[in-house]
Amino acid sequence: MHANGKKNVVIIGGSFAGLTAAYELKRELGERHNITVVDKNDRFTFIPSLIWVPFGWRTPEQISFPLQPSLERKGIQFVHEAVTRIDPERQVVETQTGGLPYDYLLIATGPHVDFSVVEGLGPHGGYTQSICTADHAVQAGTAWQEFLKDPGPVIVGATQGASCFGAAYEFVFNLEYALRKAGVRDQVPITFVTAEPFAGHFGIGGLKWAQGMTEWFFRHTHVDWVLDAVIERVTPNAVHFKQGSLHRAAAKNGQPEDLSGKSLPFKYAMIIPPFLGVEAIRQSGLGNERGFIVVDDYFRHLQYPNIFAAGVSVAVVPPAPCPAGCSVPKTGYISEVMAKYAARNIVASMEGKSLTPKPTTEMDAKCILDAGNQGIVMLTDRIYAPSQRKVQLLIPGPWAHWMKVWFERYFLWKMRTGRVNLP
Ligand SMILES: Cc1cc2nc3c(=O)[nH]c(=O)nc-3n(C[C@H](O)[C@H](O)[C@H](O)COP(=O)(O)OP(=O)(O)OC[C@H]3O[C@@H](n4cnc5c(N)ncnc54)[C@H](O)[C@@H]3O)c2cc1C
Known part of the structure; x- marks a missing residue:
């Protein structure tokens, strides 16, 4: 005092x-x-x-x-x-x-x-990119420009123990859109890798319709996905799995492929750690x-x-x-x-x-999952109490992307000017 x-x-x-x-x-x-x-x-x-x-x-x-x-x-x-x-x-x-x-x-x-969770992970001495800080994102951009000169397979995702799954989903769909804009999408197989037990789990047990909608996005954009993934290590051009089940976007009712002890190649990877x-x-x-x-x-x-x-x-x-x-x-x-x-x-x-x-069990959530030129708005009244939720709303569409663009401007203005009493 x-x-x-x-x-x-x-x-x-x-x-x-x-x-x-x-x-x-x-x-x-x-x-x-x-x-x-x-x-x-x-x-x-x-x-x-x-x-x-x-x-x-x-x-x-x-x-x-x-x-x-x-x-x-x-x-x-x-x-x-x-x-x-x-x-x-x-x-x-x-x-x-x-x-x-x-x-x-x-x-x-x-x-x-915490990149130390997997050997070879991360932009500081590892082989994967990150978007968790501004410096990481800039470095991921330099690697992206190099990648575009000689494209190949891409892996995007989040490791075992991670929490920031939403950003990984946003990144993979934005990356897919960026490849289309660059005219090289056909040269790039994309795989999403996650520790989640189902697509759209997000570490919170999912939301109503989230799994179906996320899988629809994967199939629509031809992105394969690996669930229950435990990454053993990353080497210069491959992710090696302790376990994981690979779902092919093209195979609607096919059995997933067991990735235990196997690896997937990449030329560009962005993987979020715990x-x-x-x-x-x-x-x-x-x-x-x-x-x-x-x-x-x-x-x-x-x-x-x-x-x-x-x-x-x-x-x-x-x-x-x-x-x-x-x-x-x-x-x-x-x-x-x-x-x-x-x-x-x-x-x-x-x-x-x-x-x-x-x-925390009474926390609501409002979120936009951006997917390049479209996205999903997600709303729930109890994000951390799945069994008590009364509101679970997912609204997909191109306007979700424009909402995020608008929200970015609004939020920066709000924080710069201290108007945090506004919504
Ligand atoms: C790539 C990415 C995308 C995301 N997208 C979304 C999204 O679309 N929507 C959404 O709602 N959330 C999103 N999130 C989550 C959101 O960014 C976090 O919820 C939010 O940043 C948490 O705010 P915070 O203040 O708790 O921590 P942070 O934003 O991480 O801020 C912590 C602050 O503490 C400072 N600090 C840390 N240690 C020290 C120290 N020792 N000394 C001094 N200062 C220190 C840091 O410099 C930093 O400024 C995203 C996160 C990531 C990584």
């Missing part, structure tokens, strides 16, 4: 969850307390549009803005530094150059992208065995009531079986909802008022 009676609220992470919470807290607290956002990146990036960067349809600059001016305009301090550790006893966020004392802390650090909590959280011992933070219904740490968490950094119980290993997806919309409740509950804690619960 400051000598003037002001308390310090520190937020680690200035993305979907952290930035939303910062603006909400400022709206509630005004000048009464200090709010600081600390992030190792100095820009907000609209991550859902990274799927378009490799094909040259977006640059990272077009889908991002600098954090400092937006935050400072609202009277929120921005610290551009990497957090190395949190000391919950001393109530200090440690950075490379010093420490930020806090009275209340919100952790919104998102994921660490996520862990970031190193600073794992170093601090605040997370579970995967580094995600277990919270109560108020998004509060179970041991430290002045520490809250929101977004991908929060641990969510898997809602549906997935024998090959799926983790739970946490979308941008869900990250925003968590952030709003966390911010509201930080204010209530500061003011000695009662807190507002939002169990």
Whole structure:
């Protein structure tokens, strides 16, 4: 606490969850307390549009803005530094150059992208591309340009333990569209590889009609798909499987082919790995065995009531079986909802008022799955409680693509100007 009676609220992470919470807290607290956002990146990036960067349809600059001016305009301090550790006893966020004392802390650090799960995976020393960060997406774009000079088989997907299946689906359908636009589709067999037990499972047990609609998209675009995949390793031009069942788009009622001990060749591959909590959280011992933070219904740490968490950094119980290993997806919309409740509950804690619960089993979801020049809008009232869902809506069509394009512009404007009270 400051000598003037002001308390310090520190937020680690200035993305979907952290930035939303910062603006909400400022709206509630005004000048009464200090709010600081600390992030190792100095820009907000609209991550859902990274799927378009490799094909040259977006640059990272077009889908991002600098954090400092937006935050400072609202009277929120921005610290551009990497957090190395949190000391919950001393109530200090440690950075490379010093420490930020806090009275209340919100952790919104998102994921660490864990390529170590499979030998040969990832753009840093491996043979596959990624679109999980802006840097990865740019690198995937350079590899894409090389690939187009001498095309061949493509593999897109997500490994065992992954959670971000939606982005992998979006990428494969956008890639298929990009190949058609480049006039080389007929030279490129495409295979989608996933740990999901059925197409359209998404790590949440699917949604009504999702399996049929996803399979229809695969058949319509002539993309083969591998289910229950456990990847053993990746070598320069092949993915080797411990297990997996290959479904051919052309064989409507055929038996899937067992891929155990077999491999598929590729000239270009983009495979999303599992996520862990970031190193600073794992170093601090605040997370579970995967580094995600277990919270109560108020998004509060179970041991430290002045520490809250929101977004991908929060641990969510898997809602549906997935024998090959799926983790739970946490979308941008869900990250925003968590952030709003966390911010509201930080204010209530500061003011000695009662807190507002939002169990994850009551989380709704709104999502657009883009597929190049078409897509699917997905809505459900309970994303993490399949048996309790009353609303499950999938609306396919070309306008879904244009909705995502519009939403990208709107969302960037909303976050740049701090209007997070808008939908
Ligand atoms: C390719 C891709 C496509 C996606 N598409 C969609 C989509 O279409 N729709 C959708 O709803 N969701 C989508 N998502 C998911 C969405 O991006 C996430 O839900 C959202 O980004 C989570 O927000 P967050 O704030 O929790 O974490 P993040 O957005 O990951 O942000 C975490 C922030 O914390 C900072 N940070 C981390 N560690 C430290 C540290 N030690 N010190 C300082 N700062 C730190 C990071 O720099 C970052 O700014 C997609 C994700 C990916 C990867």
